[in-house]
Amino acid sequence: MATDGFGSDCLSGVRVLDMTQFEAGPSCTETLAWLGAEVVKIENPRGGDPGRSLGGGAGKDDPYFLNFNANKKSLTVNLKDPRGLQLVKDLAGKADVLVENFAPGAIERLGLGADVIRALNPSIIYCQVKGFGEGSPYEKNLAFDMIAQACSGIMSTTGELDGRPLKPGPSLGDTGTGMLLAISILGALFRRARTGQGDHLQVAMQDAMLHYMRIAFSQQARTGKAAPRAADASVSGGNPPMGIFPCQGGGPNDYVYVYTSRANPEHWRRLLGVIGREDLADDPRYATPAARAEHRQEVDEMVAAWTRRHSKHQAMEIIGAAGIPAGAVLDTLELTNDPTFEQRGIMQTIDHPVVGPFKMVAWPVRFSGRPPPVRPAPLLGADNDDVLTHWLGMAPESVSSLRAAAIIG
Amino acid sequence: MATDGFGSDCLSGVRVLDMTQFEAGPSCTETLAWLGAEVVKIENPRGGDPGRSLGGGAGKDDPYFLNFNANKKSLTVNLKDPRGLQLVKDLAGKADVLVENFAPGAIERLGLGADVIRALNPSIIYCQVKGFGEGSPYEKNLAFDMIAQACSGIMSTTGELDGRPLKPGPSLGDTGTGMLLAISILGALFRRARTGQGDHLQVAMQDAMLHYMRIAFSQQARTGKAAPRAADASVSGGNPPMGIFPCQGGGPNDYVYVYTSRANPEHWRRLLGVIGREDLADDPRYATPAARAEHRQEVDEMVAAWTRRHSKHQAMEIIGAAGIPAGAVLDTLELTNDPTFEQRGIMQTIDHPVVGPFKMVAWPVRFSGRPPPVRPAPLLGADNDDVLTHWLGMAPESVSSLRAAAIIG
Numbered sequence: 099m100a101t102d103g104f105g106s107d108c109l110s111g112v113r114v115l116d117m118t119q120f121e122a123g124p125s126c127t128e129t130l131a132w133l134g135a136e137v138v139k140i141e142n143p144r145g146g147d148p149g150r151s152l153g154g155g156a157g158k159d160d161p162y163f164l165n166f167n168a169n170k171k172s173l174t175v176n177l178k179d180p181r182g183l184q185l186v187k188d189l190a191g192k193a194d195v196l197v198e199n200f201a202p203g204a205i206e207r208l209g210l211g212a213d214v215i216r217a218l219n220p221s222i223i224y225c226q227v228k229g230f231g232e233g234s235p236y237e238k239n240l241a242f243d244m245i246a247q248a249c250s251g252i253m254s255t256t257g258e259l260d261g262r263p264l265k266p267g268p269s270l271g272d273t274g275t276g277m278l279l280a281i282s283i284l285g286a287l288f289r290r291a292r293t294g295q296g297d298h299l300q301v302a303m304q305d306a307m308l309h310y311m312r313i314a315f316s317q318q319a320r321t322g323k324a325a326p327r328a329a330d331a332s333v334s335g336g337n338p339p340m341g342i343f344p345c346q347g348g349g350p351n352d353y354v355y356v357y358t359s360r361a362n363p364e365h366w367r368r369l370l371g372v373i374g375r376e377d378l379a380d381d382p383r384y385a386t387p388a389a390r391a392e393h394r395q396e397v398d399e400m401v402a403a404w405t406r407r408h409s410k411h412q413a414m415e416i417i418g419a420a421g422i423p424a425g426a427v428l429d430t431l432e433l434t435n436d437p438t439f440e441q442r443g444i445m446q447t448i449d450h451p452v453v454g455p456f457k458m459v460a461w462p463v464r465f466s467g468r469p470p471p472v473r474p475a476p477l478l479g480a481d482n483d484d485v486l487t488h489w490l491g492m493a494p495e496s497v498s499s500l501r502a503a504a505i506i507g
Numbered sequence: 508m509a510t511d512g513f514g515s516d517c518l519s520g521v522r523v524l525d526m527t528q529f530e531a532g533p534s535c536t537e538t539l540a541w542l543g544a545e546v547v548k549i550e551n552p553r554g555g556d557p558g559r560s561l562g563g564g565a566g567k568d569d570p571y572f573l574n575f576n577a578n579k580k581s582l583t584v585n586l587k588d589p590r591g592l593q594l595v596k597d598l599a600g601k602a603d604v605l606v607e608n609f610a611p612g613a614i615e616r617l618g619l620g621a622d623v624i625r626a627l628n629p630s631i632i633y634c635q636v637k638g639f640g641e642g643s644p645y646e647k648n649l650a651f652d653m654i655a656q657a658c659s660g661i662m663s664t665t666g667e668l669d670g671r672p673l674k675p676g677p678s679l680g681d682t683g684t685g686m687l688l689a690i691s692i693l694g695a696l697f698r699r700a701r702t703g704q705g706d707h708l709q710v711a712m713q714d715a716m717l718h719y720m721r722i723a724f725s726q727q728a729r730t731g732k733a734a735p736r737a738a739d740a741s742v743s744g745g746n747p748p749m750g751i752f753p754c755q756g757g758g759p760n761d762y763v764y765v766y767t768s769r770a771n772p773e774h775w776r777r778l779l780g781v782i783g784r785e786d787l788a789d790d791p792r793y794a795t796p797a798a799r800a801e802h803r804q805e806v807d808e809m810v811a812a813w814t815r816r817h818s819k820h821q822a823m824e825i826i827g828a829a830g831i832p833a834g835a836v837l838d839t840l841e842l843t844n845d846p847t848f849e850q851r852g853i854m855q856t857i858d859h860p861v862v863g864p865f866k867m868v869a870w871p872v873r874f875s876g877r878p879p880p881v882r883p884a885p886l887l888g889a890d891n892d893d894v895l896t897h898w899l900g901m902a903p904e905s906v907s908s909l910r911a912a913a914i915i916g
Contacts, residue, residue: 109697153729161724161726161728161729162721231853244764252677254760254839258673261667264739265739266677267662267742268675273719273721280690281872288693292700301872306872309868309871310683312571312574313571314676314839315574316562323840328673329674332674357653421649424654425657426657429660430724430734431733439714462714463690463691466706
């Protein structure tokens, strides 16, 4: 019953033709690769996915590319040559899934639109990521992560209460979209295994972002007003103490988050214990959530007076151990240097043939105790021979002649 | 070949025992319900999922609950009665998937831990959401959305460059985690259909957040330093003009996002056309990304001088139509009032038996042109008879006697 592959055997035998670049598409197909699909990335022989050179580092694939293309194969094809285009059609004929995230209209102009591909392979699951949905007034517009975050309420709810809108750190517009498409592909694959049915899946980055904004839409439904900025708390408001509190050190991330739930009066009582103010447990100024809201400033100052005397790590440890939700504001370097992520397989170090050892975030869900193992992102065109001989049954000489004609590699 | 269900037939026949509350778990199981699984939510007869009453509205399920529990069924069971507990075990024996997101240790104390349930149903996919992973120093700690966002680098990268860390508007700690678990469940279901194999899936909210932070880890890999705050741009920096620009109106969200890519010099040239400054196209002060970075303030002011004379909608329309990525900073009310989302099925209005018509964000991925249809979240215990008679083959009289004994409903 136990799995040896830690999830990496889930999609054994599934073939994905990956015509994606940058992040929204690649994050989706990488997920399928982690779960065991054979994902073949079709790349331009001249440089491939622009993500490879995003950081401007010469001769080495950028960390961005390594992060979003692990466990995949790379096949370089010149799509401007009709024989290259035919090669992709032949591969699509053998694929279970095709994913693309080109600019609007580009895949159709290439002659690889849904109609063409679904006619030659009716059971394929043909998938597209766009910035704005078909039928939107902006369906032809270009989009990037930040545009999706601007147009979906995310920036309007991020920032100080009286400050300008800000973009959150995470690339939710890209990876957040890719994840929703991955779910839909997996659903369609499950059905297809039973019925043979293909499908045409489309997701727009703007639409996908609304899915992550549902606490904001919930708050609006309660108040009738647009959801406000979250500041350090939440678009739903919340009850003091709740937010970040300054800690020893005074650095930009020397804060601890403390949360006391309205639904659990014990959080506040326990916190009073931690900060040595049990004397206030029954003080009417603080006894109820409503009372604490009225005395927000005093309440926050009381907690801050304690947190300022502790490092964020101490504060998290002490408050958390007392049964109150608390978390240090950690930066990416602190996270990378914390050995427990690697011990648990949540970060894994790959040995890339050019870059060398590279520690990266792996798929964070554990199957029987471990996340799927990470293999390095492929070098450009690394799998040309493998894919053409195995998917298309080509003879090695035919592959060589394609290479000689600069159609591949 | 065409689907009638717009994806809602993908998981037909899959049974999910849903022991989740609030958002991280419910968002995951709701996704499975949208794709056609029969999701039965086990709820405490006294009030059920605390999300039902989150906003404090008496007698009506809160918008938060409606948003995260659509298309599910509700079964009320008193888990403190051994007969209620046995009922849940019987249901688990018939389920394909079980999902829980109780506090650490709670499900085991109930006697429904992975060992117990997997012993009685070896092919079940048993799934857990926790705040911190097993093996983390904080594995026993409580977590909520904001704690996960604090402890994963998200807050450290959100905020003004010289400001304090902030929490983004979206509830990524919850829904972002739920989506990664949903992907893993679907992968495991796909494998199980072939092999019969069950599994034990676990995801920690802190770990899941790292997945969305991979541009920040990429930037750190380039510089060796912790990723900075994104402000209105990106943790990767970027090239001016890039960010939000003020528009007519002067309201808190009267801004347009404009992005010019380093990789595409045409964006800047086109933008000069829009703002009527074609004369600067070959000006060495602005001709290259590096030159524009040196003259950031002048460049930004030039663009702002134009955007201030336009509404954010006009600005998005004109700049976008010229082939430059641009997006108005929209708030949740503007999005709700935009009829194109409902026309495209991205928002759908349900008719809830108590709340009445309620417009909500649907699953944003379209299957052959439409997202799956939304059905209202269930009233507490609405499906007691249905589930017990169909899953367990109980006679109606047995159900009645369970009800009479206050074991259900």
